[in-house]
Amino acid sequence: MSASTSSAGTAAAPSTGRVHDLVGIGLGPFNLGLACLADPLDDLDAVFLEARDELAWHPGMMLDDATLQVPFLADLVTMADPTSRWSFLNFLKQTGQLYPFYVRESFYPLRREYDDYCRWAAEGLASVRFGCPVVRVEHTDDLDLDAHPGLRDRLHEGLDPHGAAGAAYVVTTASGETVLGRRLVLGVGTRPRVLDSVRAAGGPALHSADYLPHKQRLQQQRSITIVGSGQSAAEIYRDLLAESPGHDYELTWLTRSPRFFPMEYTKLTLELTSPEYSAYFQGLDAGTRERLLREQRSLYKGISGDLVDEISDLHYRLRVQGAGPRTTLVSATTLTGARWDGEAYDLDLRHDETGEDFGLRTEGLVLATGYEASVPDFLDPVRHRLRLDERGRYLADSRYAVDRAGREVFVQNGEEHTHGFVAPDLGMGAYRSSAILAAVTGREVYPLEKRVAVQSFGVPDHLRRAPAGQGATR
Template identity: 55%
Template sequence: MKTYDLLGIGIGPFDLGLAALAEPLHDVDAVFLDQRDGFAWHHGMMIDGATIQVPFLADLVTMADPTSPYSFLAWLKATGRLYPFYIRESFYPLRAEYDQYCRWVAEQLPTLRWGRRVTSVVRVPDPATDGAYLFEVTAQTAHGVEKYCAKHLVLGTGTQPRLPAALSGLDGAGPVVHTSEYLPSRAALVAGGAVTVVGSGQSAAEVYRDLLDGCGTAPGEHRLDWVTRSPRFFPMEYTKLTLEMTSPEYTDHYVSLPIGQRDVLGREQRNLYKGISGDLVDDIYDTLYRKSALGTEVPTTLLSDTEVVAARFDADGAAGAGEYVLTLRHAQLGTTAEHRTRAIVAATGYAGSVPGFLAPGLVNLDERGRYAVTRDYTVDDDRRIHVVGGEEHTHGVTAPDLGFGAWRNSVILANVTGREPYAIERRIAFQQFGLPDAGRRAIQRDNEMEVAR
């Protein structure tokens, strides 16, 4: 059986970028497996006009190799769209453009294997080296079972749509959909006549804005409400010094913190990457203002600091057609109220997990059952199993950031090859995220003196 230097499981943007950066390297024989039939990125949210929230430089490869033939600009040139993109004068590609670009890259890479559902990963002896081991990966295909051997693994299995407990298992006549399935469900949502968006962030705002055009107008008139437990409809913080937190230095700082402090920071920093674009916030307000200027009440309500704590289906509601009854709790007031709706869109995010195909003891886990990811993105004692996109709890805001993916992939390839195929920047920020060494020593000395007294 052939032995690969590197085997990736899951082909999202991060592993796709790794495959693109590994392709020209003579000392990396790589293969990447995915259970899907081809590349797809958030197809349920390809709302017309929606953009990604990072500049085009945050493509699969540019921040590691600006000369790569797999860059976003290379795709624009190859498809005859470079000059229109230039004239448009916006750093932010359309979401549909980014998906097309990724699929263009995927079509060019011979290292990708689609339709492979990984069922097990175990250690096996390396026949070429006495006492060493390899990883044996078993995958189920439409034509039977395949086995692969590799020296290094990269786990890029991504995250799965998450529904809060209150909305899980609801059984009723109207649709209850996660935003990942929004577009295929849009007609059914609107047909019910009353839609409630539950959740926060960019996805919730995009769905609300998309449905707002038909709210209170005929034909296709429907009621639209938005419920979020966030204290406000906050915009993503995108100032330059804040953006320096997507840096190697801040990641070093974040990784060094105790697990409890990292978990608190992770919740506090959500507006850094889970907020709403400022332009979209303004567009929603302007649309509401324009509709209200016609002199009629817009059938919509926006509720912040409000959580859905329970939900049920009332078959006798809405003139016998049935409707959902949501129990809402306002955090500041501590009061509850019922809200009725015919359909629900859950913009409640995604959750990662450790895949069940990994043999017991293969990876290190923390006290909460999550990957115990080291600074160089490994999760095993021998530093041969890497994680991409599953380290938000250990590495903070850089984990889900598309713009930092190429930097992380450069670190992984350096670990695999024992050299630095792509230059790895160690310092890029003007600010410092901890105390200078002299300051730390002075504080430590003062503390020791205080204890002595």
């Protein structure tokens, strides 16, 4: 989930513990899934460091009736190992909830019970360590080992059964402890994306990630504006709309999208989350990948169709009850500027279809503007060992490795620009963890599906021939 991003000094604290085969930094669902899949492997020594004292998955958006947008099969392990003791179904069985979940007849778990499931798994794994914020990562090749005899001795205590013996990454925590690992898996997650104009304006604007802790203060305002087009924006709007009769605020929802569109969830579209499409996407040039990600927003940044309908039905009920809310929904609108005068925001807006510039004054401002990956500062001492693009982003290969050697540092959910929109998709987490474990161990511990899609991506080999009129023969 998180890890400290501060950086200081050089490795000075004595190394503690053995040299691990793998050190995971951060514990969101993806690294947690990797920890679960690594758990039964006797020949793999892995440890996972999490900055916080306990696991909490998007606590600021833990609305009571919010559900996942993926089925329960997209848990931590099932798509890699349906027999794993760390499956969601086993969690339900162990906590006495399996039959109630069965009677409910929905493939989509509540967000709150998924959070409980992740916490159950994290607390049951011996490889997970909480309260360990990472402040620095170095490599022994860059250190004077004569100045660190304890570190040198630790490196030569045994041979690495998977190669790369005699060298390791030195992971230093805030307490001064050093954890040694021959490989790293970065799972520090993404950070909330805040619009530059709003950040520069200052004031009490909040990101959707912090919605619930600030909800009561927000509802004391006379006007509230939500900016965003995805599921989080819709959930916050529905929540505030439902409670609007008990408050006196005007509610506005602005989105850049041309409409409040539902997430596309048809079966052939779902094949774009397949290994084949991910491999195809990696082979495209960077410009084409960027264009496709913009065009595919409705596949992963839309709103569930059920929620779109619920919002419409809620408007109707409130109108029938005579409690018609003071609310405005505006699509195709871009926020171009913001100023805070101590009492309210003055927002500069532009309607992208009419070209009209207009303004809005609002006391409360919620940015449901998504998240973005970044390379944490604690990696600065080893940046020269990493493959980064011209924008400073990870260049992940087909096995999710981002180091120059292609076998030492792996990333979870930091490769959207290279692998496509499946990077944050919970349904592909187990597959990515299986690929990383295969790269680390040198074998497919969990079989990696080679083809699952009906359709072909790119030109199929049997259709590769010159077009008619260019000398082709039939």
